[in-house]
Amino acid sequence: MYRTKFSDHLVLILGSLFLCMPVVVAFMTSTHTAADIHMNGLSLAWGDNFIATYEKVLTQKGGFTGDITGARMVMNSLILGVGFAIGKILLSMMAAYAIVYFRFPMATLSFWVIFTTLLLPLEVRIMPSYQVMSDLGLLNTYSGLIVPLLASATGTFYFRQFFKSVPEELLEAARIDGAGPFKFFIDILVPISRTMIAAIFIIMFVYGWNQYLWPMMMTTDESFFTLMRGIKSILQVWVGSNIPDYNEAFALAVLAMLPPVAIVVIFQSWFIKGLTESDK
């Protein structure tokens, strides 16, 4: 048997320090005052401004119009992340179901057409998307934030591959058991896809949560600002002799990390199962 040596631990410790330090530094720095940070730079020591900073970030109304709080931004980001993940899963499961289980003319062609949208991320089609949303009057709405992001093939692709690996006999047994297309989908396909759904939920949630460019274009009304925009706007106030609120930016960044981390930790076991093990 292999005996772990001191050097093995050393490598691992260095690796985890390398990954963790920036987060620790960000958190520690956020507990100092802005002036302190401006003079002394980043800090590894605990400051005495923790409560004040976080309270301010979460509750103080900021922005130009002064009606957006950190809590509101967290909320907006959550709506975007969760809404996007759920919408994506619904759409892509149904699309994959149609492509895999129904024989319709040009099914393969439609799959590849959907698939090529992978090559066109939102950023490429951002102007036309904006135009469409604007014509539909969906600027500054949650639907406008979420819907254009839904149109991409990642989820459909994953679910297609998964459905294709489900043994054909399961469908045949269900047909003999009197399950129609709708019942088969709800009673059998959805339950056996649940680890896959969990995995895709995490990936999509993080993707939605991290959106920056699209929300920035879409929303001019500050009550729709997401966390990512909030962090940016704090650092934009470098006017006159003002010191940017470094501590608040760091605090927001730390806050922005928490929900994705929480989701990954909670769904971790499911997530790994979904990506590696097929439960059939």
Place this chain on the structure above:
Amino acid sequence: MAAIDISSVGKIYNGGVRAVTDIDLDIKDGEFIVLVGPSGCGKSTLLRMVAGLEAISEGTVKIGDRVVNEVEPADRDIAMVFQNYALYPHMTVRQNLEYGLKNRKTPKAEIDARVAEAARMLEITQYLDRKPRALSGGQRQRVAMGRAIVRKPAAFLFDEPLSNLDAKLRVSMRGEIKRLQRRLGTTSIYVTHDQLEAMTLADRLVVLNGGKIEQVGSPLDVYHTPASTFVASFIGSPAMNLVKAELQGDRLAIGPSQISLNGYAPTSGAVTVGLRAEDLRVVSSAEGMPFTVEYVEELGSQRLAHGLVGDQAVTIALSGEAEITDSMRLSIDPSKLHFFDAETGRRLDVRAPATAVAAVAEPVA
């Protein structure tokens, strides 16, 4: 319970592959039919057409007195057992058994009663609340059978249900399937490529070859009077020896040796002769065919000697204690010979001669 009437059924898959040709088969109510044949001969295709999982390209299938060509699988009143069990992995055993009944809006009390009965019959009562993942292969197979039984269908369709099990379990499950079918009296069609399974289960055996019926008959009929060299080589283990020979009047020439037929010759000229390994006997007289042994297989109760008669491969089966030397002489009762047309491979029938009785009563050795 119902009879199944398959008439002139054929299947052409998309892309023009012809899998099954002109199958006629009348299955009586309660009969156990086994479809047997080598891989790719169209057994599953035929079964799946009866099940409704595959469209019927030609001919008609009747279950009871209803033509079911256009009927959905669920409405054909059949149940199917698959090779890989096809249990719903996320449901418990009980839910697996209940699912088909629930979809048919069976009353709850009736469902419970039927599930309990099937579980008792198959001895899976203690597993009812487990997921299929937590069962062994044999137990999963029982659940799959249970799922078929609870429906009380007109017919059971089995597609190689035992081929994922180990040899010993296969034998015991085989017995169980037979017993259950007897007890329930449900018409059954069973697909297998294992000739032993086919022989032991079938009321009637259907041997398929290249999408066509080669022979239909009771297992013993098929064994004793194979209709063609294909059936002869497929049914029985070890496979029947098929050798080229020449009929010269009342004598049969196999290579250099001659066998006197005592009037059993069906025709004259070149034929293929079938000799069952267990019908060949070792004799000491110089009359017998010379046989050189190449190697011996020990089966415990039997010893199989593989070797050559002339230049043709022949296998003989001897009792466990029999002595085997490098070269021996063989003889066979002429009434045990099978003759096949040298070209077509079809059986050539022998009309038993009047003298045959005497020949049988007086063994050569």
